[in-house]
Amino acid sequence: MIRFLASVSDPDEALAALRGGADIIDLKNPADGALGGVSPELIARTIATVGGRRPVSAVAGNLPMEPDVVRKAVEARLEADFVKIGLFPASPEATQSVIEAAAEFGEKSLMIAVLFGDQAPDFDILDKLAACGFSGVMLDTMEKGAGGLTRHLSPAQLRDFVGRAKTRNLMVGLAGSLEGPDIPRLAPLEPDFLGFRGALTQGGRNALIEESRVREIAALISGDFRRSAGASDHPLSEQKSPNEGVSGDRVFVKDLVLPLEIGAYAHEHGRRQDVRFSVEAVVEPIPASAQNMADVYSYDVIIDAIKALAERGHTILVEELAIRLAETLLSDRRVRQITVRVEKLGLGPGAVGVEIVRRGAAIGE
Numbered sequence: 001m002i003r004f005l006a007s008v009s010d011p012d013e014a015l016a017a018l019r020g021g022a023d024i025i026d027l028k029n030p031a032d033g034a035l036g037g038v039s040p041e042l043i044a045r046t047i048a049t050v051g052g053r054r055p056v057s058a059v060a061g062n063l064p065m066e067p068d069v070v071r072k073a074v075e076a077r078l079e080a081d082f083v084k085i086g087l088f089p090a091s092p093e094a095t096q097s098v099i100e101a102a103a104e105f106g107e108k109s110l111m112i113a114v115l116f117g118d119q120a121p122d123f124d125i126l127d128k129l130a131a132c133g134f135s136g137v138m139l140d141t142m143e144k145g146a147g148g149l150t151r152h153l154s155p156a157q158l159r160d161f162v163g164r165a166k167t168r169n170l171m172v173g174l175a176g177s178l179e180g181p182d183i184p185r186l187a188p189l190e191p192d193f194l195g196f197r198g199a200l201t202q203g204g205r206n207a208l209i210e211e212s213r214v215r216e217i218a219a220l221i222s223g224d225f226r227r228s229a230g231a232s233d234h235p236l237s238e239q240k241s242p243n244e245g246v247s248g249d250r251v252f253v254k255d256l257v258l259p260l261e262i263g264a265y266a267h268e269h270g271r272r273q274d275v276r277f278s279v280e281a282v283v284e285p286i287p288a289s290a291q292n293m294a295d296v297y298s299y300d301v302i303i304d305a306i307k308a309l310a311e312r313g314h315t316i317l318v319e320e321l322a323i324r325l326a327e328t329l330l331s332d333r334r335v336r337q338i339t340v341r342v343e344k345l346g347l348g349p350g351a352v353g354v355e356i357v358r359r360g361a362a363i364g365e
């Protein structure tokens with residue numbers, strides 16, 4: 001099970017996170033950089049408010065890699081269930097001495113080391129963390145304006161990190177400007193927790209977190225993305241072609257490209273990107289006497305429906321576009337089956353998207 005860590009700045013936000021379904025309440029001052037610390041007094045008040053309903057973690061702060069400074073900061077925060085200690089860019093010797101200095105607290109609180117995915121983190125340090133009594137390790141990002149974790153580290157690097165941590169019995173977390181669409185991409189790596197702050201607000205990570213947004217992220221994290229063994233709908237089992245059994249003539253529109261506001265990531269909002277539509281309608285056989293538009297199902301109807309879709313405001317998913325289009329076109333009783341392909345063309349690979357096949361009610365779907 002993947003747990004949901006929500007970073008909050010005070011008791012009120014802690015309650016919003018708790019009500020929204022966060023599993024770990026993580027205290028930090030987001031206005032003070034990646035690991036801005038809050039006072040021990042605020043930690044105590046938040047712990048009292050949470051009242052044992054969830055574990056509370058606290059960051060030690062944005063600290064220089066000096067053993068005495070880090071030791072003092074951790075000592076003042078031991079009331080929290082976890083203390084997150086940032087391993088900021090420094091010489092290997094300085095990093096090692098900070099880890100060794102923290103070793104004395106391993107019995108009193110669970111210590112989580114934070115590495116930064118945008119600062120060329122050294123995963124070899126995990127051996128030292130395990131040897132010095134750390135309970136866990138996580139990745140975050142330091143420069144919050146420079147893109148999320150998945151922009152800085154490849155899927156293979158993230159998998160390597162999670163695997164190495166687990167092999168060393170370290171609890172492992174991933175964070176760093178993560179958004180909802182990152183969850184199904186990171187879930188297969190099976191981290192112990194995913195951490196969020198910016199995605200829980202409407203105006204960036206310094207705005208107040210909103211319970212409804214916490215709820216959305218909680219729902220995505222608890223969703224089951226894994227196929228259980230022996231499931232009858234195994235992808236390799238024999239599938240009937242969706243076109244089987246539907247007869248008729250075919251009217252199609254191929255490769256109509258329109259600029260649309262579409263996408264789930266924040267960077268896809270407020271701009272248009274090219275989307276390619278291809279549609280094939282299986283329709284009643286065209287009568288032999290057909291001579292004018294009244295006798296046929298026109299491809300113009302398809303083009304108009306696509307253009308109407310492009311006029312609407314921002315759409316999150318290509319799937320939604322495909323389904324809306326299929327529904328619109330199937331409302332014409334002459335249409336027996338619709339195949340809709342919707343492709344985004346601006347995301348790097350040639351095209352990414354979805355193709356769906358839907359049948360009219362009379363055909364039985």
Ligand SMILES: O=C[C@H](O)COP(=O)(O)O
Pocket residue numbers: 005007026028140141144175176177178195196197198199205
């Ligand atoms: O510990 C997790 C961080 O607070 C994540 O913050 P962020 O999502 O704004 O990068």
